[in-house]
Amino acid sequence: MVLRLASGRIAVGILGVIALLAVLGPIIAPHDPLEGGTDILASPSAAHWLGTDYLGRDVLSRLLDGSRVSVLGAVQVALIALVVGVVPGILSVYLGRPFEWVTLRLADTLIALPFLVFAVAVTALLGNGIPQAMFVVGIMVSPLFYRVARAATLSVARSPYVEAAILAGASVGWVVRKHVWVKVLPPIAVALANTTGVGFVVVSSLTFLGIGVQPPAPTWGGVLAADLGYLSFQPWAPLAPTALIMATVWACNLLADAIRDVTGEAGRALLNTRTVHAAKEAR
Amino acid sequence: MSPEPVLAVTDLHVHYRRVHALRGADLTVAPGETVGVIGETGSGKSTLARAIVGLVRPSAGRITIAGQEVAGLRGGGWRALRRRGVVQYVFQDPLRSLDPDLTVEESLLEPLLIQGRPRRAAAERVRELLERVRLDEDLLGRLPGELSGGQRQRVTIARALATEPRLVILDEPVSALDAANRVRALEFFQELRDAGTALVFISHDLGSVAGVADRIAVLFQGEIVEEGPTREVVNAPRHAYTRLLIGSAPTLRSARVARAEREELRELLRTNGGPA
Amino acid sequence: MTLLSLRDVRIHDGVGDRDVVHGISFELAPGAAVGIVGESGSGKTLTCRAVLGILPEHFTVAGGTVSLEGRDLAGLSANEWTALRGSTVAAVFQDPASYLNPSLKVGNQIAEVVRVKTGLGRRAAKDRALELLDSVRLPARVYGLYPHELSGGMLQRVLIATAIAADPRVLIADEATTALDVxxxxxxxxxxxxLRDRTGLALVVxxxxxxxxxxxxxxxxxxxxxxxVEQGxxxxxxxxxxHEYTRLLIxxxxxxxxxRVLELEHVA
Incomplete structure (x- = not known):
């Protein structure tokens, strides 16, 4: 459905390329991303398309190799936020007041919690590693999903058509599946695409701070951090990782917009009229 | 009257926190009978309707639907009862009572699938229903937003009839319609009654109910102040509020009922503090 | 003498580039009442707005004349319209709450209109507002209440009081009772x-x-x-x-x- 919009096609195209990088990146990397050389901070050349870093490692290889960790990390963040946020968000409307109260207070608490302190505390408790870092980030953004899902659910829960379904004998599960889910999905998809974008940035900045991925292992954020340290020698170097991160975030946002346009009521009407027009022209 | 009523409400009370919305309502509906419930803002008419179908929990009293006591039912019991499809409900606003993301067909299938009917049989039944409310089959693939107001109302009525209910509660079913569609809807309700379905027709407007209802109950400040055959209630109202209601309803023939008499009735209701 | 006269009034929609009201005529004598019946979209509200000089953007009176007290209203300046509204012709509409400021006491809102329209001082305006409340049969205590403390019927009375504050000769009631209980x-x-009997106010209902x-x-x-489609x-x-449409309405x-069930002799 998203593919019927130009913006949707562009977004899916870019994300497809990124996904491909995540799968094939480590395989097609021309050099060992961890092996240094004597030729440090070299400019781009035939051997090193994007030059080398301060330890003489091939930047292109490091970016390609790091794409899997970066992409998986961002997706993981989004999924954790989805599960930790959306499910309680929908259920908070149906499971009664105590559950509603507790989850609302938890969401408020998470919003109030300072991000870095929480991140450091979790890494201290669970060890420093990618899954822990992603877990921290996922939890931290989950209140957004909780709120979005809850608001969308609330807006349909008391509507006459849901009452009509209940009066026909529908269970909570049926109502959520048949009526609520469809209404919650578009705003969640938008939030999800946005969060995936934010996820990239946050994973990158955490790596930058040394939380999450341990130094020799490359990530986009890590490469960027290293490049920034040698800005005076290689002012152009941060461009490559920045461009990758930006393109991905942009594609995510574009996808979010496309999803919103397509799934909303207005969007459906828009697509329908287009189909009708197309059909008329075909005749 | 008939042996067992489809609906019997006895001394029903509903509280919303401190507000005593319904103060001991009694109502019986015999099979195939149409009962009009008239009430204005704050009279408790919606509360009564919603309590009958279990959307509002009564604080005291009994409700019997087709012989089964329902006032004390919990979630599971209500679901089982509703799946039998004995009682159905038609909401006031046809646009908001249809899911904007479901096609006409999906909306009509819903109560049948919830009942657990096989899809093919359900789809066949949907076509019968469309014919019954005189809608074209072409509309099956449409979304509610692509229908006219009158078509939407017919879809919601068709949905209510899907399970062949013995009792249909109509909550202000014609208020949102224009003149032509209102007449068509009222004609249809008469047909429905003639076919043996019991109707509870709830409205603020005595005018729209009087032509269809066999009996009328008048709700005022949470109490049924008058109840009887339509002709009797309309032509020989006993309670001051009913008299005011009839004297206030815009009608063609009695367009110039004495203003002074209405003023007297208002004064009477004010000084008596309502029902007395 | 006719108070308000519409002669073959046409209203044009500039966006859709078509006429939406095709020639409406009626005359209103002092103390008389004319009724306009129609569904939404029939042009009844636009006609009222044309008389009040408050047609929505892109809508214009494209033909015919509207005259009030013998004066042609075409080509009035904004100031002249403002002077006319309230003092000669006033109106009440369907949703009374949306015409009142929720954070001001209704009495002050009536008094403000009185002061602007009649130039009375504060004290005199308050007295006049209380008088107006009385003439729409609201108790004096309503003066100190806020809009949310009043029912729909009371709010509509407050708006009628405001509308008649400057003793207009014509009052237009556009679906003024539609949202109310019977x-x-x-x-x-x-x-x-x-009001019509007591003050000779002419009505357009x-x-x-x-x-x-x-x-x-x-x-x-x-x-x-x-x-x-029908007039008389x-x-x-x-x-x-x-006309068949009138027959449908009847x-x-x-x-x-x-x-159908009313036996006339029993009523009244």
Whole structure:
């Protein structure tokens, strides 16, 4: 459905390329991303398309190799936020007041919690590693999903058509599946695409701070951090990782917009009229 | 009257926190009978309707639907009862009572699938229903937003009839319609009654109910102040509020009922503090 | 003498580039009442707005004349319109709450209109506002209440009080009772009839319900899609309707309304 919009096609195209990088990146990397050389901070050349870093490692290889960790990390963040946020968000409307109260207070608490302190505390408790870092980030953004899902659910829960379904004998599960889910999905998809974008940035900045991925292992954020340290020698170097991160975030946002346009009521009407027009022209 | 009523409400009370919305309502509906419930803002008419179908929990009293006591039912019991499809409900606003993301067909299938009917049989039944409310089959693939107001109302009525209910509660079913569609809807309700379905027709407007209802109950400040055959209630109202209601309803023939008499009735209701 | 006169008034929609009201004419004498009946989209509200000089953007009076007290209203300046509204012609509409400021006491809002329209001082304006409340049968304590503390019927009375603050000669009631309960609607209609009897206020009553209009008016116009399909004295419209649309409006009451079961001799 998203593919019927130009913006949707562009977004899916870019994300497809990124996904491909995540799968094939480590395989097609021309050099060992961890092996240094004597030729440090070299400019781009035939051997090193994007030059080398301060330890003489091939930047292109490091970016390609790091794409899997970066992409998986961002997706993981989004999924954790989805599960930790959306499910309680929908259920908070149906499971009664105590559950509603507790989850609302938890969401408020998470919003109030300072991000870095929480991140450091979790890494201290669970060890420093990618899954822990992603877990921290996922939890931290989950209140957004909780709120979005809850608001969308609330807006349909008391509507006459849901009452009509209940009066026909529908269970909570049926109502959520048949009526609520469809209404919650578009705003969640938008939030999800946005969060995936934010996820990239946050994973990158955490790596930058040394939380999450341990130094020799490359990530986009890590490469960027290293490049920034040698800005005076290689002012152009941060461009490559920045461009990758930006393109991905942009594609995510574009996808979010496309999803919103397509799934909303207005969007459906828009697509329908287009189909009708197309059909008329075909005749 | 008939042996067992489809609906019997006895001394029903509903509280919303401190507000005593319904103060001991009694109502019986015999099979195939149409009962009009008239009430204005704050009279408790919606509360009564919603309590009958279990959307509002009564604080005291009994409700019997087709012989089964329902006032004390919990979630599971209500679901089982509703799946039998004995009682159905038609909401006031046809646009908001249809899911904007479901096609006409999906909306009509819903109560049948919830009942657990096989899809093919359900789809066949949907076509019968469309014919019954005189809608074209072409509309099956449409979304509610692509229908006219009158078509939407017919879809919601068709949905209510899907399970062949013995009792249909109509909550202000014609208020949102224009003149032509209102007449068509009222004609249809008469047909429905003639076919043996019991109707509870709830409205603020005595005018729209009087032509269809066999009996009328008048709700005022949470109490049924008058109840009887339509002709009797309309032509020989006993309670001051009913008299005011009839004297206030815009009608063609009695367009110039004495203003002074209405003023007297208002004064009477004010000084008596309502029902007395 | 006619107070308000519309002669073949046409209203043009500049965006859709088409006429939406195709020639409406009626005359209103002092103390008389004209009713306009029609569904939404029939042009009844646009006609009222043309008389008040408040047509929405892109809509213009494209033909015919509207005259008030013998004065042609075409080409009035904004200031002249403002002077006219309230003091000669006033109006009340469907949703009274949206015409009041929720954070000010209703009495002060009436008094403010009095001061602007009549130039009275603070004290005198308050006295006049209390007088107005009394004339729409609201108790004096309403003066100190906020809009949310009043029911729909009371709010509509407050707006009527505001509308008649500067003693207009014509009051336009555009679906003024549509959102109200039947008994409250009758209260408001009775109040309008009462004002007409007491002060000679001329009324233009607009409604989708023929019976509402029949209750108050001497002459009725039936509008459909911007066209007057029938026009005449109330008795003629009710008892000898010629157009099928009017017959439908009557059939609705006669076959499905109270009229079907009402035995006239028992009432009143």
């Amino acid at each position: 008994t409250v609607q009758a209260e408001i209609l009775d109040l309008l009839a009462d 607009v409604s989708h319900d023929l019976a509402v209009v029949a209750q108050l008016c001497d002459e009725v116009l039936v509008l459909r899609a911007g066209e007057t 004295p109330v008795e003629q419209i009710l008892y000898e309707p010629r 059939a609705e009451h006669a076959r499905y309304g109270l009229d």
